[in-house]
Amino acid sequence: MFKGANLFLRSEKFLTFVSIPNRSLWRNARDRFFQNSAATGGLVALFLVVLFALFGPHIAAWNHEDIDWNLLGNVREQGAPSWQNGHYFGVDELGRDLFARTAQGTRISLMVGIVGAFIAVVVGTFYGACAGYVGGRVDGLMMRLVDILMSIPYMFVLILLLVMFGRSMLVLFIGIGLISWLDISRIARGQTLSIKKKEFVEAAAAMGVKPIIIILRHIFPNLMGVVIVYATLLVPSMIIYESFISFLGLGVQEPATSWGVLINDGASQMSYGTLWQLLFPLFFFVVTIFSFVFIGDGLRDALDPKDR
Amino acid sequence: MTAGLQIENISVIFRVRRRHAWPWRPPSLLCAVSNISVSLLEGETLGIVGESGSGKSTLAKAIVGIVRTSTGAIVWRGQNLSQMSAHERRASAKDVQMVFQDPLAALNPRMTIGDIIEEPLRTHCPRMKRNERQEHILEMLERVGLHASHINRYPHEFSGGQCQRAAIARALVLKPKLLICDEAVSALDVSVRAQIINLLTSLQRELGLSMIFIAHDLSVVQHVSDRIAVMYLGHLIEEGPSREVVQEPRHPYTQALIESIPSPDPSAGGPRRQKLLRGEIPSPLNPPSGCVFRTRCIIARQACAHEMPPMTPISDQRRVACPYSVEDAL
Amino acid sequence: MLLDVHNLKVWFKTGDGQVNAVNGLSFSLDAHETLAIVGESGSGKSQTAFAILGLLARNGYASGSVRFKGKEILNRPAGELNRVRARQLAMVFQDPMTSLNPYMRIADQMTEVLQYHQSMSRQDALSESLRMLDAVQIPDAVSRINNYPHQFSGGMRQRVMIAMALLCRPEILIADEPTTALDMTVQRQILDLLASLRDEFGMAVILITHDMGIVAEFCESTLVMYGGRMMEAGGTETLFKSPLHPYTSGLLSAILSLDACHQDLPTIGGEPPLMTELPLGCPFHDRCDSVQSICRTTLPKMESIERRRYACHRPLAQPRNPP
Numbered sequence: 019m020f021k022g023a024n025l026f027l028r029s030e031k032f033l034t035f036v037s038i039p040n041r042s043l044w045r046n047a048r049d050r051f052f053q054n055s056a057a058t059g060g061l062v063a064l065f066l067v068v069l070f071a072l073f074g075p076h077i078a079a080w081n082h083e084d085i086d087w088n089l090l091g092n093v094r095e096q097g098a099p100s101w102q103n104g105h106y107f108g109v110d111e112l113g114r115d116l117f118a119r120t121a122q123g124t125r126i127s128l129m130v131g132i133v134g135a136f137i138a139v140v141v142g143t144f145y146g147a148c149a150g151y152v153g154g155r156v157d158g159l160m161m162r163l164v165d166i167l168m169s170i171p172y173m174f175v176l177i178l179l180l181v182m183f184g185r186s187m188l189v190l191f192i193g194i195g196l197i198s199w200l201d202i203s204r205i206a207r208g209q210t211l212s213i214k215k216k217e218f219v220e221a222a223a224a225m226g227v228k229p230i231i232i233i234l235r236h237i238f239p240n241l242m243g244v245v246i247v248y249a250t251l252l253v254p255s256m257i258i259y260e261s262f263i264s265f266l267g268l269g270v271q272e273p274a275t276s277w278g279v280l281i282n283d284g285a286s287q288m289s290y291g292t293l294w295q296l297l298f299p300l301f302f303f304v305v306t307i308f309s310f311v312f313i314g315d316g317l318r319d320a321l322d323p324k325d326r
Numbered sequence: 327m328t329a330g331l332q333i334e335n336i337s338v339i340f341r342v343r344r345r346h347a348w349p350w351r352p353p354s355l356l357c358a359v360s361n362i363s364v365s366l367l368e369g370e371t372l373g374i375v376g377e378s379g380s381g382k383s384t385l386a387k388a389i390v391g392i393v394r395t396s397t398g399a400i401v402w403r404g405q406n407l408s409q410m411s412a413h414e415r416r417a418s419a420k421d422v423q424m425v426f427q428d429p430l431a432a433l434n435p436r437m438t439i440g441d442i443i444e445e446p447l448r449t450h451c452p453r454m455k456r457n458e459r460q461e462h463i464l465e466m467l468e469r470v471g472l473h474a475s476h477i478n479r480y481p482h483e484f485s486g487g488q489c490q491r492a493a494i495a496r497a498l499v500l501k502p503k504l505l506i507c508d509e510a511v512s513a514l515d516v517s518v519r520a521q522i523i524n525l526l527t528s529l530q531r532e533l534g535l536s537m538i539f540i541a542h543d544l545s546v547v548q549h550v551s552d553r554i555a556v557m558y559l560g561h562l563i564e565e566g567p568s569r570e571v572v573q574e575p576r577h578p579y580t581q582a583l584i585e586s587i588p589s590p591d592p593s594a595g596g597p598r599r600q601k602l603l604r605g606e607i608p609s610p611l612n613p614p615s616g617c618v619f620r621t622r623c624i625i626a627r628q629a630c631a632h633e634m635p636p637m638t639p640i641s642d643q644r645r646v647a648c649p650y651s652v653e654d655a656l
Numbered sequence: 657m658l659l660d661v662h663n664l665k666v667w668f669k670t671g672d673g674q675v676n677a678v679n680g681l682s683f684s685l686d687a688h689e690t691l692a693i694v695g696e697s698g699s700g701k702s703q704t705a706f707a708i709l710g711l712l713a714r715n716g717y718a719s720g721s722v723r724f725k726g727k728e729i730l731n732r733p734a735g736e737l738n739r740v741r742a743r744q745l746a747m748v749f750q751d752p753m754t755s756l757n758p759y760m761r762i763a764d765q766m767t768e769v770l771q772y773h774q775s776m777s778r779q780d781a782l783s784e785s786l787r788m789l790d791a792v793q794i795p796d797a798v799s800r801i802n803n804y805p806h807q808f809s810g811g812m813r814q815r816v817m818i819a820m821a822l823l824c825r826p827e828i829l830i831a832d833e834p835t836t837a838l839d840m841t842v843q844r845q846i847l848d849l850l851a852s853l854r855d856e857f858g859m860a861v862i863l864i865t866h867d868m869g870i871v872a873e874f875c876e877s878t879l880v881m882y883g884g885r886m887m888e889a890g891g892t893e894t895l896f897k898s899p900l901h902p903y904t905s906g907l908l909s910a911i912l913s914l915d916a917c918h919q920d921l922p923t924i925g926g927e928p929p930l931m932t933e934l935p936l937g938c939p940f941h942d943r944c945d946s947v948q949s950i951c952r953t954t955l956p957k958m959e960s961i962e963r964r965r966y967a968c969h970r971p972l973a974q975p976r977n978p979p
Binding site: 377378515516517518520521528542544546572584588589590603605606 | 697795810811841842843847866867868872910911923
C-alpha cells in the first residue's frame, strides 16, 4: 500500500532526491543520435567546416581580396596549391588566394543556409501552429495564402528582386526568407492538427490556459522533433539556392564570394587545367551538404516517436 | 445542500462536413448532446454511464468549456457559464477541473511531472512565488501517493496508474470545487483501477469536492456515485439515486447495461438470462426517429417510432424516459 | 494434449539492458479447453502468446519448448511456422484496427488468406468468407464484406478479426485482450460469441486478460501470471472459490460487484515491478500483505496438487483436492 510509505517530504529531503537521473525525451533522442555513426560523422565534419569558416581567414597568409601580382600572368604554371608561397589551395584566375576565398565563401554560404533555415523555422512553425490550432475559417484563409505564395515561381521572383533592388546580401536574405517558410508551415500545421486532438492540449484548454500559451508551451515543443529534422534538410537546400543564384551571377558581389561563385569561376577555368579552382570549393560544398543530410537522417531516426 | 451545478436543456450540435462533398453543400448536423437537464448538489457525486457514442464525454467537455453548447445554460453557483466571454470562462476554470481517460496522452510528454502540476498554478496564480508553488506541488504529489522524487521525471517513465495520479494532482492543485472524471479509470489495469477509485473517493471526502464521474462501466460508476444518470445517443434516459437505479432499473437500456456486467461467480452458470440488447449503437449522424433506443429495444412498439419519450418523474428523485416496463411487456 | 509449453522464457535486448518478459512458464492445453491467462500489464501474458506464435519483436528471444501436438514449434523457421500459424493456431488482438489493412476491403483481406493457404479459388474463398462473417453474426454480411475496416464500429471490427482468425478452422484460438477496447455491452456480445464459436468449431481457446471478472463465465481453467512467472493455475471454479496465492485473491477482490457500495475497495498496493530489475525472491513480495522474510530471498517452488499449481511460500488456504 502507498499509505504510510512516503509521508516524509519537505524541502531538505527533497533535494537529495532530485539527483536521481531523469531522462527526458530529448536526452533519449540524443543517446540514439550518437549511436548512429553516419550522423555523428556528419556532425564532426560539419563542426570542422564551421571551424574552417570561423578561423580560416585568420590562418590564411593572404587576404581574400588581394591579388598576388607575382602569379597573375601564369596562374596555370605557378598558381597550384603550395606551402611555399602561402597559397594552400592555390590561386584563382586573377591570382587571389583561394584558401582565403574559400574560407570567406564558406562563411557566407553557411550563413545564408542557417539564417534562411532559421527564418523558415521560426516563421513557418509559428504560422503553421497558429493556423492549425485556431482551425476553421482562419486556417482555411491562412493556408490558401500559403498555396498562393507557393504557386509563384520563386526563383523568377528572386531574380527579379535582385535585378530591381540591386545585388545585396540583404535582398538575398529577404528573398530566400520569403519563400522558405512555406513548406515548413504546412508541415507544422499538419502536425498541430494531430497534436491538437491529444488530451494534454484539451486538458490545458480545460484548465483555462490562454490559446497563445497553449501554442507556445504545449504545441511548439511537440512540433520541434519534426521541424528540426526538416530544418537540417532545409539548410543544404538554402545553400544550393544561393549557389544557384550566385552561379547565375546574381548572388554576392565581388570581392566577397560564396561557394556558388567559386564553383562557377572554377568551372569556367576547368579547360585551362586549373582543376584546383573547382575542386577545393566543391569539396567543402559537398561535405557540408552531405553532413547536413546525414545529420537530418540521424535526427529523424533519433526523434522517431514510434521508437519511444 | 445547495445546487452547485445546474445543467438546463443543453444541446451540443456539431457541423460535420461529409468527405468529398461539394463545398457549397450544407454540412450535416450531429447532435452529440440533445436537451439534457441535470443538476448536481455540492459535495455530491453524479455518475454518468453510457456506451461510446452516447455523448457523455461531449457533455463533460461542454461543462469545462472545451466544446461550445448550442442551446441551454450551464449554471455554476449562480453564474451562467455558457454566457461568459472566453476570458471570464478561463478564469472560472479554477473551480472546475477535469481528469481524462488516457493518462499518458493527457500529460505533455515534453514536460516534467512538476511542470505539469505547476501549470494550473502558473495560469491562475501568476503572482505566487516559485518556492510557494513548489510547496503546493510537493503537497499534491504526496496527497495522490506519488514520491517527491518524481517531480523531475517525465510522464513516459511512469506506469499508467502513476500517470493518472499525476493527472489527478494537476486537477486538484487549484483546490477546485468540481472535478469531472471522464473515463478516468477505464484505461487502467483492474488492480490499479481500485487504487485510483479509492484515491478519488478519499480526496473527494477530504476536499469536499463535487464530482461528475463518467464511465462506460456501470459497476465502477455505481461504486463512487450518489446518483446515476444514464445516457444513450445524446439523450438522458434515466436518472436517480445510484442504489435504486442499479437495483430496480426502469429503462430497458439500463437493464441491459446491468445484465452485461459479467458475473464473477463461475458456479452461477445455470440458464442464461434473457438477452436484453441486440445490435449496436446507431450512428449519431443518422439517429432513429422517435425513441433513440427503439432499434435495439426488446420491448419497442409502434408508438416508439413517433416521439422521444420525455424524462418523466416516477418518484421523488427518479426520472426515466420510457413509459413501458420490461416486466410487463415480456 | 494439444499444446504443451515447457519452461518458456522470453527476453528482449534493449538499450536499457535485458528485459525479461517471461521467466520459465509451463502449462498445457487440451483440445476443446478454454484457458484464461490473467495478469496485469507487463506481466508477460501477451509476450507468452507472441512467443508461442513466433511473432516476437526483432529484439525478442525465446527459449524452452512449445509443442503443438507433440511437435516442437518454438524458434522454428518462418516458413514452417507460417503453415502452423495459418491452419492450427490463430490469434485475435486487442486493437483490431492495427491488424487490419486500412486500404483493403474486408473481402480482399479475408479471401487472400484462403487463396494463399488453402489454394482455394477466389469464388470459393469468397463464399467461405461470407459463411464466417455470418458465423460471427455480422448483419448483412453480403454487402458489408465489400467495406473497408474503418467503416465498421469497434465491436464489428473485432467480429471481423475473429472471422478472419477462424477462416482456416484453427484448433487453437488465442484471444489477446479481445474486449478491453470495447464497451461493456459489446464486450458481453463478443464473449458470448466466442463461447458459441468455441462449441461450434470445437476449438481450444486461450483468453488473455487483466480482468478476472470476464474469466468466470467463460473459461474452464485459469492461469495467473505476475512478473513473467506463473503464480497460480487451476480450474476456474476452485481457483475462484479458494485462491491459494495472495495475488490471485487480490485480483479477485478487485472485481467490482453491484452490491458493495461506497466503501474503500480492497486493492493490491503498489505498482507491478519493472521487468529490467525484478526483485530477488518471489516477484510479488513487495506488494504482498502476508510477506515473510523467506519471500524476499527465495523464489517459491511450483507446488502442485491434482490439477492445481501454485508458487507461494505461504498459501492462503490449505490446498485441498477439488471435490
